[in-house]
Amino acid sequence: MSFVETEERQALRAAVAELGAKYGASYYVEKAKAGQKTDELWAEAGRLGYLGVNVPEEYGGGGGGIGDLAAVCEELAAAGCPLLLMVVSPAICATIIARSGTGDQREHWLPRFADGSVKMAFAITEPDAGSNSHRITTTARRDGDGWVLSGQKTFISGVDESDAVLFVSRTQDQKGNLRPSLFIVPTDAPGFTFTPIDMEIVSPEKQFICHLDDVRLPYDALVGDEDGGLLQLFAGLNPERIMAAAMGAGIGRLALGKATAYARDRQVFKTPIGAHQGLAHPLAAAKIELELARLMGQKAAWLYDDGDDTGAGEAANMAKYATAEAAIHCVDQAIQTHGGNGLTTEYGVGMLAGVVRLMRIAPVSREMILNFVAQHSLGLPKSY
Numbered sequence: 001m002s003f004v005e006t007e008e009r010q011a012l013r014a015a016v017a018e019l020g021a022k023y024g025a026s027y028y029v030e031k032a033k034a035g036q037k038t039d040e041l042w043a044e045a046g047r048l049g050y051l052g053v054n055v056p057e058e059y060g061g062g063g064g065g066i067g068d069l070a071a072v073c074e075e076l077a078a079a080g081c082p083l084l085l086m087v088v089s090p091a092i093c094a095t096i097i098a099r100s101g102t103g104d105q106r107e108h109w110l111p112r113f114a115d116g117s118v119k120m121a122f123a124i125t126e127p128d129a130g131s132n133s134h135r136i137t138t139t140a141r142r143d144g145d146g147w148v149l150s151g152q153k154t155f156i157s158g159v160d161e162s163d164a165v166l167f168v169s170r171t172q173d174q175k176g177n178l179r180p181s182l183f184i185v186p187t188d189a190p191g192f193t194f195t196p197i198d199m200e201i202v203s204p205e206k207q208f209i210c211h212l213d214d215v216r217l218p219y220d221a222l223v224g225d226e227d228g229g230l231l232q233l234f235a236g237l238n239p240e241r242i243m244a245a246a247m248g249a250g251i252g253r254l255a256l257g258k259a260t261a262y263a264r265d266r267q268v269f270k271t272p273i274g275a276h277q278g279l280a281h282p283l284a285a286a287k288i289e290l291e292l293a294r295l296m297g298q299k300a301a302w303l304y305d306d307g308d309d310t311g312a313g314e315a316a317n318m319a320k321y322a323t324a325e326a327a328i329h330c331v332d333q334a335i336q337t338h339g340g341n342g343l344t345t346e347y348g349v350g351m352l353a354g355v356v357r358l359m360r361i362a363p364v365s366r367e368m369i370l371n372f373v374a375q376h377s378l379g380l381p382k383s384y
Helices: 007-033 039-047 066-078 084-100 103-115 229-265 277-305 309-343 352-358 366-377
Strands: 120-123 139-143 146-157 164-172 178-186 192-197 207-218
Touching: 007 039, 007 066, 039 066, 039 103, 066 084, 066 229, 066 277, 084 103, 084 120, 084 146, 084 164, 084 229, 120 146, 146 164, 146 178, 146 192, 164 207, 178 207, 178 229, 229 277, 229 309, 229 352, 277 309, 309 352, 309 366
Parallel strands: 120 164, 139 164
Antiparallel strands: 139 146, 146 207, 164 178, 192 207
16 A cells, blocks of 8 residues: 555546536535535536446446545545535445446446446435444345335435435345345335435435335345345445545545635734634644544555455544544634634535534444444454
8 A cells, every 4th residue: 555646546636626626615505505406516527437436447437446436525525515425326336236236237237327327325224223233124025026125214315316225124034034135226116205304414415214115126126145235235334434534534625725725814913813823733733633534544445445345344434433533623623713704604614514513423423433443443342
């Protein structure tokens, strides 16, 4: 692993940053406040190949890894356009299908992931299960040559703009034991309904409660083996954490950029406020924390792309934790640097607070990451 990105990765970042600047934070916020989607940006990013950089070349993608997709995600977020569905559709769903899908599933879905013409949501969280995926009650039962799914999911992102949802369900083996399995459910499937959740966050992507009322699916809606659901699931959750870390890094960079620009220009008593250590030092500390978090994110992506799922799992959790904390620090200090202007619409800093605060909770909470590190990295007894 090199601490200097390849020329290709650097060129990718520069190109994506240029695209992000073309749209910018004002575009993103206007869309969000109007209840609209960032379809134009998504379509152009797909046409330029940025959404499919991690899709195998034989399916029209760039043939790169999750590190390349994370770079795209980070640069768009740094430009003020954090696309939440990038964490879900090309990172989780495309990765799982590329790794575990049938030949027909790959042929059908991957080219459309590559050009951005399809979006797929991902559904694992349930109202009564929370972070305990072993308590998932959404079940699938065999019915003739197909499946029948029943259950409920909550806090599922972007269902209203997705063509399908990849559901984490449970099936019964011959002994009656429940095991996790993954199913692709079209959003227009009879019996599948979804209702929005009102959120206090400025984002074009909405959250939903999903209801599955005896949804009938063909047998090939199952992704991968009936017995391999857990391994297939974690093949998608590691990229999810890596992408969440990348998005957090981008938002942290955005906040720091706004803060430092303001601190250089704003003068009080004939001196730029950035000359005062009371503001300069906290911004410098936030910069250090952010760069350390970005390094862990790059390590996690490198391990994942190198095929080390176990090592990537540890690093991805650490990266997600570190980046959430760093992003929160960056945004908080940016608000403080702006003073009262930090909470005005004009400067666009205050609205970032809700977004980064969510990163301590989702896609995995800070506490569950600390549980993971305590148990698996430090060898301490399991606490839950």
